[in-house]
Amino acid sequence: MSRKAVLQERRTSSSFGTNDEKMHPIHFINERKELLADLMNMGLEEPEAIMYLGLLHIGPVTVGNLAIKLGLDRGKMYRSLTKLRNYGLVATSFSNPVIVTPTEPSKALDTIIEKKRDELHSMKKLSEKVITNLKSHKKEIKVSDTSTFSVLQSRPIIYNRIGRILDDSKSNLIYIVTTTNDIAKMYYTSMPEKILSAKKNDVTIRVITEDKPTKVISEMIKRLNASEVRVGVLPSKGRMIVEMDKQIVMSESSEDLADSGNSDVAIHTNSPEIVQNMFSLCEYLWNNSKEFVEI
Numbered sequence: 674m675s676r677k678a679v680l681q682e683r684r685t686s687s688s689f690g691t692n693d694e695k696m697h698p699i700h701f702i703n704e705r706k707e708l709l710a711d712l713m714n715m716g717l718e719e720p721e722a723i724m725y726l727g728l729l730h731i732g733p734v735t736v737g738n739l740a741i742k743l744g745l746d747r748g749k750m751y752r753s754l755t756k757l758r759n760y761g762l763v764a765t766s767f768s769n770p771v772i773v774t775p776t777e778p779s780k781a782l783d784t785i786i787e788k789k790r791d792e793l794h795s796m797k798k799l800s801e802k803v804i805t806n807l808k809s810h811k812k813e814i815k816v817s818d819t820s821t822f823s824v825l826q827s828r829p830i831i832y833n834r835i836g837r838i839l840d841d842s843k844s845n846l847i848y849i850v851t852t853t854n855d856i857a858k859m860y861y862t863s864m865p866e867k868i869l870s871a872k873k874n875d876v877t878i879r880v881i882t883e884d885k886p887t888k889v890i891s892e893m894i895k896r897l898n899a900s901e902v903r904v905g906v907l908p909s910k911g912r913m914i915v916e917m918d919k920q921i922v923m924s925e926s927s928e929d930l931a932d933s934g935n936s937d938v939a940i941h942t943n944s945p946e947i948v949q950n951m952f953s954l955c956e957y958l959w960n961n962s963k964e965f966v967e968i
């Protein structure tokens with residue numbers, strides 16, 4: 674690095690102020706876990722979300738100094754910087770060293786939403802062509818009564834399967850047993866609309882969750898649009914969706930708010946024995962829970 678660049682880096686570093694110099698990377702991340710989770714649910718990877726939050730907290734800064742402040746690998750940060758720039762979340766200077774400036778949050782998120790909207794539009798147009806081509810290769814298969822079993826990987830895929838159960842339900846009762854944290858994540862998906870649609874098709878949606886909702890979570894529970902909600906002691910930190918006499922989705926615990934959901938795993942089966950056993954458990958939990966009261 675040239676002498677001029679070193680001086681520029683020092684000038685940039687000296688502009689942070691006392692509080693930023695004492696910023697602890699682990700504390701910074703832990704104090705913003707929920708916000709990080711929200712950004713990751715919008716499509717950012719964890720390093721990108723941390724980097725953007727760090728920039729908003731610190732202000733314009735060189736990549737080197739930002740890496741030190743946040744405790745991130747400098748080489749990886751350059752890769753994250755490229756993605757953030759492509760998303761329109763940051764702007765970079767022509768100076769040496771490069772100064773990175775965060776985009777104002779409302780403009781930044783509008784850019785992400787517009788990008789996702791364009792991707793969805795492209796996928797819809799492509800899907801019409803792909804579906805037509807796939808149908809020409811489809812072989813007629815007799816429907817079997819054999820029970821099926823599948824493993825679902827990642828939260829978006831699990832939520833998509835739950836959404837399909839709600840859309841296609843032939844039963845008159847579905848149980849959703851899950852934590853308040855999971856309800857908070859569901860709230861930001863199409864789940865409330867799908868639950869409302871299922872109710873219009875005369876399907877009763879019963880939600881059982883923990884008896885410790887905050888005011889914010891309480892509002893999310895209300896807006897989930899379930900037919901009935903009760904709170905009590907859950908058998909685990911996972912989630913369980915049971916359609917009476919039909920099928921079940923069961924997930925392991927995924928309690929980390931900053932988790933992007935890629936490690937979330939669930940099983941989906943229509944095994945009559947498993948479905949009946951889990952439905953009986955839901956009935957037991959329902960009868961031993963109390964009515965949810967909005968805070």
